[in-house]
Structure formats: structure tokens, C-alpha cells
Amino acid sequence: MIQRFRVNLRLLLKILTFLLFFIIAILPVFCIFLSNFSFELFSVFDERLSSIFLRTLILCLGTVALSLIIGIPFAFLLEYTDLPFRSFFKIAYLLPLLIPPYISTIAWLEFLGKRGDLISLDLPIYVYNLPSVIVILAFSFFPLVTLITSFALRNIDSRLEDAARLLYPQREVIRKITLPLIMPHIIISSIFVFVFSISELGVPALLMVNTFTPEIFAQFSAFFDTPRAIALSLPLVALIFIIILLNHLYLGRKSFVTISSFSRKGKSIKLSKTYKLIALAFTSIILILSVLIPISILLLESRLQFLIAFYEAFEPIINTLQFAILGATLMTFLGFFLAYFYRSSFDPIILLPIAIPSMMMGIGIINFFNTDMTSLIYNSFPIIIIGYMARFLPFVTKTLSPFFEQIHPSIEESALLSGSSFPRILHRILLPLMKPGIISSWVVGFVLSIRELSTTLLVSPAGLQTLPVRIYTLMHYGAPEMVSSLSLILIFLIITPLILLLTVRRLILKLVIT
Amino acid sequence: MNINRLLISILALFLIAIVLMSGCLESGEEIKEVVIYVAHDQDYSEPILKEFEGETGIKVKTLYDTETTKTVGLVNKLIAEKNRPQADVFWNNELTRTIVLKNEGILEPYCSPNALEVPDIYKDPDCYWTGFGARTRVIIYNTDLVDKEDAPTSILDLKNPKWKGKICIANPLFGTTASHVASLFAYWGDDKAIRYFNDLKENDIKIVESNGMVRDLVVSGEFYMGLTDTDDANDALVENKPIAMVFPDQGDEEMGTLVFPNSVMLINNGPNPDNGKKLIDYLLSKKVEKTLSYSKAMQIPLKPGVEHPENVPDVDKLKSIPVTQEEIYNKLEVSQKFVQELFIR
Numbered sequence: 001m002i003q004r005f006r007v008n009l010r011l012l013l014k015i016l017t018f019l020l021f022f023i024i025a026i027l028p029v030f031c032i033f034l035s036n037f038s039f040e041l042f043s044v045f046d047e048r049l050s051s052i053f054l055r056t057l058i059l060c061l062g063t064v065a066l067s068l069i070i071g072i073p074f075a076f077l078l079e080y081t082d083l084p085f086r087s088f089f090k091i092a093y094l095l096p097l098l099i100p101p102y103i104s105t106i107a108w109l110e111f112l113g114k115r116g117d118l119i120s121l122d123l124p125i126y127v128y129n130l131p132s133v134i135v136i137l138a139f140s141f142f143p144l145v146t147l148i149t150s151f152a153l154r155n156i157d158s159r160l161e162d163a164a165r166l167l168y169p170q171r172e173v174i175r176k177i178t179l180p181l182i183m184p185h186i187i188i189s190s191i192f193v194f195v196f197s198i199s200e201l202g203v204p205a206l207l208m209v210n211t212f213t214p215e216i217f218a219q220f221s222a223f224f225d226t227p228r229a230i231a232l233s234l235p236l237v238a239l240i241f242i243i244i245l246l247n248h249l250y251l252g253r254k255s256f257v258t259i260s261s262f263s264r265k266g267k268s269i270k271l272s273k274t275y276k277l278i279a280l281a282f283t284s285i286i287l288i289l290s291v292l293i294p295i296s297i298l299l300l301e302s303r304l305q306f307l308i309a310f311y312e313a314f315e316p317i318i319n320t321l322q323f324a325i326l327g328a329t330l331m332t333f334l335g336f337f338l339a340y341f342y343r344s345s346f347d348p349i350i351l352l353p354i355a356i357p358s359m360m361m362g363i364g365i366i367n368f369f370n371t372d373m374t375s376l377i378y379n380s381f382p383i384i385i386i387g388y389m390a391r392f393l394p395f396v397t398k399t400l401s402p403f404f405e406q407i408h409p410s411i412e413e414s415a416l417l418s419g420s421s422f423p424r425i426l427h428r429i430l431l432p433l434m435k436p437g438i439i440s441s442w443v444v445g446f447v448l449s450i451r452e453l454s455t456t457l458l459v460s461p462a463g464l465q466t467l468p469v470r471i472y473t474l475m476h477y478g479a480p481e482m483v484s485s486l487s488l489i490l491i492f493l494i495i496t497p498l499i500l501l502l503t504v505r506r507l508i509l510k511l512v513i514t
Numbered sequence: 515m516n517i518n519r520l521l522i523s524i525l526a527l528f529l530i531a532i533v534l535m536s537g538c539l540e541s542g543e544e545i546k547e548v549v550i551y552v553a554h555d556q557d558y559s560e561p562i563l564k565e566f567e568g569e570t571g572i573k574v575k576t577l578y579d580t581e582t583t584k585t586v587g588l589v590n591k592l593i594a595e596k597n598r599p600q601a602d603v604f605w606n607n608e609l610t611r612t613i614v615l616k617n618e619g620i621l622e623p624y625c626s627p628n629a630l631e632v633p634d635i636y637k638d639p640d641c642y643w644t645g646f647g648a649r650t651r652v653i654i655y656n657t658d659l660v661d662k663e664d665a666p667t668s669i670l671d672l673k674n675p676k677w678k679g680k681i682c683i684a685n686p687l688f689g690t691t692a693s694h695v696a697s698l699f700a701y702w703g704d705d706k707a708i709r710y711f712n713d714l715k716e717n718d719i720k721i722v723e724s725n726g727m728v729r730d731l732v733v734s735g736e737f738y739m740g741l742t743d744t745d746d747a748n749d750a751l752v753e754n755k756p757i758a759m760v761f762p763d764q765g766d767e768e769m770g771t772l773v774f775p776n777s778v779m780l781i782n783n784g785p786n787p788d789n790g791k792k793l794i795d796y797l798l799s800k801k802v803e804k805t806l807s808y809s810k811a812m813q814i815p816l817k818p819g820v821e822h823p824e825n826v827p828d829v830d831k832l833k834s835i836p837v838t839q840e841e842i843y844n845k846l847e848v849s850q851k852f853v854q855e856l857f858i859r
Binding site: 048051052205206208210214215218220221222223224359363366367370371378379458460461462463465469473474475479 | 575590
């Protein structure tokens with residue numbers, strides 16, 4: 001029961017949050033959908049499209065499966081064991097996420113095929129097929145799984161596990177207690193990987209595999225047929241909706257409350273020598289394949305022309321950094337309140353934007369914000385930030401909400417009974433408990449924004465270019481030194497704030513413990 | 515620290531950051547400016563636009579396109595902005611999308627004095643658009659893998675079973691490849707064109723991502739030959755890669771190849787129409803055509819008497835497929851639907 005006169009601030013915030021979310025992420029798409037709707041939409045599916053759709057489904061499910069197979073053990077090794085060089089791996093595992101899959105595909109094709117100038121093995125393997133796409137995408141996206149799972153593992157109340165461990169062997173404990181506790185996080189990360197795989201254009205195109213999203217883009221770009229493009233998007237939207245609903249039904253019944261008054265970091269499992277080697281081999285091979293080889297190829301192709309590239313692309317570089325930082329901060333801010341006020345029952349609405357193809361989002365935003373009143377937004381950088389927020393708020397919000405779920409309502413209620421105001425509860429209880437969630441969601445927002453391409457392309461005002469846009473412009477007419485140098489600069493830009501954050505987080509943890 | 519003070523100081527910092535950043539925003543009223551959307555490659559177009567800036571003092575704000583096969587973002591953007599145009603000029607690197615824009619009512623006619631010398635087939639009779647600096651479709655082949663005697667000279671040679679599985683083209687739904695396909699439908703009629711593409715499919719022709727990719731794959735030898743544009747081919751030729759470029763179907767009885775110039779046009783109700791017209795005049799000058807011909811894009815000047823290097827052909831000596839832009843445009847949808855059904859499955 002909330003005290004009467006406090007309701008104003010809390011209610012106001014609750015309404016404001018939803019309004020902002022609605023205007024930025026939902027309304028633009030709604031408008032364009034309504035203005036292009038017609039009943040012939042339902043007859044678009046034919047035999048050709050069905051087989052493409054099926055192929056895309058297999059692609060995405062395969063990518064999710066492989067990402068989980070790689071990502072979850074990785075997270076366990078990092079958080080639960082005494083894996084050698086743990087602190088290194090804890091940062092390194094994020095690297096594959098920072099290399100756009102398109103770029104690593106090109107690097108691999110050069111390495112394995114005949115194309116590379118300096119290195120090429122010219123192997124007779126035929127790589128232009130669906131399994132290759134799955135492998136490349138899984139190796140790019142597994143860090144999402146590991147990121148979210150790691151934070152989940154770090155925040156489990158270890159007393160539960162310790163108690164279970166008194167009676168059961170370690171393996172049972174993991175199966176019966178740990179995994180169910182982190183299930184919401186695993187499922188969320190699977191949804192993210194799924195959505196990313198569906199919207200991936202570059203990799204399937206390079207490997208000559210026809211998937212569904214290019215069909216939607218073809219309707220926009222080749223046929224200029226917006227109503228048909230929207231019709232094609234509907235199965236995707238519907239599919240993701242069903243997944244979200246299933247997620248809601250599956251998790252709605254179970255309780256994942258564990259953080260009561262405090263949580264402790266658990267004991268790490270000591271690995272025997274053989275297992276240590278196996279674990280090390282596992283993590284190292286993954287990283288070599290997903291990071292070391294593509295980056296080495298990029299380095300070779302760039303011929304170390306970093307200074308030239310930096311000078312040429314100075315403005316896009318600065319822009320990208322500014323926009324991503326601003327975007328991530330705003331998203332974390334809004335996402336925090338969104339996740340707090342609107343729990344899982346609102347999932348379908350909160351997650352709706354991720355089902356919308358990025359191009360549709362871009363066109364919706366243009367239509368919606370291109371008015372006299374909003375010209376200040378439309379004609380300068382805020383429109384790019386709105387693009388990021390429209391696309392990525394769901395990710396940021398859903399990264400935060402499992403953390404909220406783990407906070408028992410009794411904590412807040414007892415604070416209210418003691419007479420605390422809402423701002424005070426926020427400051428003293430929610431924020432400290434949510435710190436790991438806030439940090440991880442900022443990171444998610446930052447990384448997603450900094451490499452965003454398709455929506456930014458559409459909404460960018462004249463005179464403003466971001467780094468991914470510049471790189472893709474250059475890719476078109478073969479300037480491999482510049483492309484490689486700029487890609488490496490992009491990767492560097494992402495790593496630096498991350499390293500800063502991770503070291504700051506260590507300091508915070510140290511302060512908390514002492 | 516008091517929560518309220520913390521929140522206020524964060525808000526203050528945020529506002530200060532915004533204010534600092536807004537210093538980069540152009541106010542637009544005091545400075546003379548013009549807004550141009552450019553489909554032509556940034557590396558070639560940017561210097562020309564900078565020169566215009568230097569000569570006239572008008573600031574040029576540009577928006578570039580990227581993978582023309584993937585997004586055609588600029589055209590979509592222009593259409594989406596129809597009720598409140600943000601651009602003054604559109605510099606397109608082909609013609610088919612220009613016709614799309616004309617039919618959508620996005621363009622405003624402007625008869626530039628510099629357009630008079632452009633041949634009639636390369637400009638709109640009502641001055642909606644004007645062509646300059648052209649490219650053509652070409653066949654490229656790997657000189658290490660294909661002997662000169664066997665080399666293809668016509669696009670009909672691509673049906674030859676000798677090259678089965680060794681030929682690639684870019685996605686025929688987008689860009690210049692789409693225009694090429696539509697032009698064949700327009701010239702040959704639907705039936706002959708359908709038979710031709712079915713034959714190509716029999717011959718195991720592969721669809722790759724872009725014209726640039728066609729070039730890269732032929733250079734590396736993963737394919738023996740392919741169809742691409744002059745500028746993509748030239749990128750490899752200047753680096754002395756082992757490929758040769760052929761202007762197909764140039765013989766007396768043959769049909770010619772597709773020639774597509776850049777096109778420049780004035781956007782209806784743009785923010786700075788007068789500056790837009792000045793920019794169009796500048797882009798249609800002989801000086802710019804000369805610069806474009808000497809660039810790596812080796813663009814063919816359309817106006818008579820423009821100096822150009824050895825490797826750039828004379829436009830009057832070049833045989834082009836005898837169809838109008840309108841005819842190509844009319845065949846666009848039916849040809850795209852057909853190739854989508856045939857190749858993209």
C-alpha cells in the first residue's frame with residue numbers, strides 16, 4: 001500500500017516513462033502501419049516465400065542453439081571456476097560482439113579462399129552455405145549470452161547453492177538450482193540472439209544464402225512497395241510475439257526471488273589439472289576463431305594506415321562516440337524506470353519494437369518526426385539518438401528487468417512502512433541493488449548503438465555521418481586499407497569505455513565488500 | 515549524498531552537454547547553404563562539392579548513400595520526405611530511380627543553361643533531370659583463366675556451357691543490374707528476355723552481393739567472368755589486377771550495352787532552391803565532366819569536346835541499347851518480379 005501523498009511523484013514518473021517510450025518506439029511504427037494497411041496483405045505468402053521463411057527459421061534457431069552451447073559454459077567457466085587467466089577472459093569474451101559479423105565474414109573469406117593479398121589458404125571447403133552463416137553469427141553473438149548469464153550468476157544468492165551442496169553433488173546443484181535461477185536471463189539472451197540473427201543482412205548475402213529480411217528490404221528498396229513490405233514483416237512480428245508470449249507464460253508462474261537482504265559471492269569450483277586444460281582450450285579456441293583471426297586479417301589488410309584513416313574519418317568518429325554515449329545513457333535512464341514500473345505482464349508491448357524491421361522503423365521515424373514542430377529534432381543529431389532508442393530500448397529494458405525480478409517486494413514494502421519516500425527508496429535501495437544491472441544494460445545500449453547501421457542510414461540528416469555508415473560506404477568500392485583501419489578504430493572505440501567500466505565496477509565491488 | 519542534489523547535478527551536466535553539442539548545430543539562416551543527397555561515391559563526389567563550396571561560398575551539406583544494392587536509402591528518404599523536403603538537389607548515379615522520383619512527383623523541372631549541350635537521350639525533355647558523366651555495363655573476365663580468343667564479347671556468350679558455374683552477377687533486384695535486366699526486357703520483349711535468363715540459370719550463374727563483389731571474385735579467380743559497371747572494373751584495372759574489361763555487343767549488328775549517366779535534379783519545394791540551381795549548373799559544367807572522367811570512376815563525358823583520358827571511350831563511338839529511360843522504367847517491375855522468382859529462392 002502506497003502512502004497517498006507520495007503517489008503523485010511515483011505515478012507521474014510511471015506515466016511519463018510510458019509516454020516517452022510510446023512516442024519514441026511505438027507510435028512511429030503504428031502510424032506507418034496504419035497508413036499502409038490493406039486487406040490484400042494476407043495473400044502474400046507463396047511457395048517461394050515459405051521456403052525462404054523456413055530457411056530463415058532454421059538459421060535463427062541454429063544460431064541461438066550454438067550461441068547457447070558456446071555462451072553458457074563460457075559464463076560458468078568465468079564465474080564459477082578458477083579458470084586460469086580469468087580476468088583476461090572476462091574482458092576478452094566481449095570482443096566478438098564488437099566486430100560486425102559482416103566484417104569478420106569478409107576476413108574469413110579472404111583467409112580461407114583465394115582473395116587475400118597477404119594471407120590465403122585457398123582451402124577447397126565450400127563455405128557458401130547455411131551452416132557457415134550459423135557458425136559466423138553464433139560466434140559473433142554468443143557474448144550476449146555470456147554477458148547476461150554472467151551477471152545472473154554473479155548475483156545469485158549463494159546460500160541457496162551452499163545449502164543444496166550439503167546434500168547433493170555439484171552437478172545436481174547446477175541442474176536443479178543454478179540453471180532454473182538463471183533461466184529468465186538465458187531466455188532473454190536467446191530472444192536477443194534470435195532477433196539479431198533474423199535482422200542480419202550482410203552475412204547471408206555474402207555467403208549467398210537467401211533469407212527473409214532481405215525480402216522485406218527488397219520490397220522497400222527495389223519495388224518501393226511499402227504496403228507489401230509491411231505485409232511481409234507481419235510473420236516476423238507475429239513470430240517474435242509468440243516467442244515473447246511463451247516466455248511470459250513459462251516464467252510467469254515461477255518465482256525467482258533470491259536477493260533478500262544481501263547476497264554473497266559464491267565459492268569457486270576448483271578444477272583438476274586436466275579439466276583446467278580443457279577449459280582453457282575451449283575458451284582460447286573460441287576467442288582465436290572469433291577474434292584473433294579476424295582482427296589479424298584486419299590488421300594485415302589495413303597496412304597500419306590508422307593515422308590516415310583517423311584523419312579522414314575524424315568527424316564520423318567523434319559523432320559516433322558522442323551519439324552512442326548519449327544514447328546509451330538516455331536508454332539506461334528510461335529503461336530503468338520502464339523495467340521498474342512495468343513488469344513482465346507488459347512484456348509484449350515493451351518488446352514490440354524489436355520485432356519491427358530496422359528499415360520500417362527508420363521510415364516510420366522519418367514520417368513521424370518530419371514536421372515543423374519537431375524540425376529541431378529532425379534536422380540534427382537527436383533524430384539519430386531517437387533511432388537508437390526506438391530500436392534498442394527493449395534490449396536495455398529487458399537486460400534490467402530480471403534484476404528487478406530478483407528483488408523481493410518485501411524490501412520495498414518494509415522501506416515504505418518505515419516512512420521512506422519514493423526518491424529515497426530509489427537512492428538507498430534500488431540503485432545500489434541494481435548497480436550491476438545498470439552497468440550491464442548501459443554496456444548493451446552502448447555496443448548496440450555504436451555499431452547501428454540500417455536505421456541510422458535512413459534517419460541521418462545531411463552532413464552527419466556515423467562511423468559504421470562511413471565504413472559501409474567505403475566497402476562498396478573496395479578500399480580495403482581504409483575499411484580495415486576504420487573497423488579496427490571502431491572496435492577500439494568500443495573497447496575503451498568497456499575497460500574503463502569494468503575496472504570501475506571492480507572498485508565498486510571492493511568498496512561494497514570492505 | 516542527497517539524492518535530489520545528485521539528480522539535479524546529473525540533469526545539469528546533461529543539459530550542459532547538450533548545449534555544448536548544440537554549438538555544432540547549424541542555424542541555417544545566416545549561412546548560405548544547399549543540401550544535396552548524393553548517390554555517387556563519396557570519394558569522387560566530395561572533392562567536387564568542396565570545390566563548389568570554395569568557389570561560391572555556399573556551404574554544401576551532403577548525405578551519401580552506401581551499399582546501393584542494399585538500401586537505396588536516399589530514394590526511400592526522398593519519397594518519405596515528400597511533404598516536407600529536406601534536400602535541394604539529388605545527384606543520382608543512374609537513371610531508373612530518377613524516373614521513379616519523377617513519377618512520385620518529387621522533382622521540379624529546371625532547364626539549366628549547362629544542359630543545352632547534353633544529347634537529348636541523356637536528359638529529360640521537360641527538364642526534370644539531366645545526365646552527366648556516364649558509366650556502362652561491361653563484362654569482365656580473369657585474364658589468367660580465360661584466353662583472349664575465348665573471351666566473351668556479347669552478353670549472349672554468357673549462355674555458353676563452357677563457362678557453366680563460372681559466371682557471377684550482382685543481385686538483379688537492385689542498382690544498375692536491375693536497370694540492365696529491365697533494359698533487356700524492354701529491348702527484347704518479355705519472352706526473349708525470359709528465355710535468356712532461364713538459359714543463364716541453366717548455366718549455373720551465381721548471384722553475389724554487389725558489383726564490387728563481382729569484381730573481387732573475378733580478380734581472385736573464384737569466378738572466371740561477370741557483369742559489372744565500368745567504375746567497379748576500373749578499380750581493379752588501375753591496380754593492374756589480372757582482369758580485362760569488355761564493352762559487350764558493340765558490333766555492327768549487335769545491340770549495344772547499357773549506358774547510364776549520373777543524373778542531377780532539383781527537388782520540389784526544397785529549402786534553398788536558388789542555391790540548388792547554382793549547384794546543378796556547376797555539376798553540369800564541362801569542368802566537372804572532365805574531373806569525373808579522369809577519376810578512378812572513369813566516367814564518360816556526354817557533352818562534346820570534353821577532355822578525357824585514353825581509357826575512357828568517346829560517347830558517340832559507344833553503342834548503347836536503343837531504349838528510352840521511360841521504356842526501361844516501365845519494364846522494371848515485371849523484370850524484377852521475374853528475376854526474384856527465378857534467382858532469389
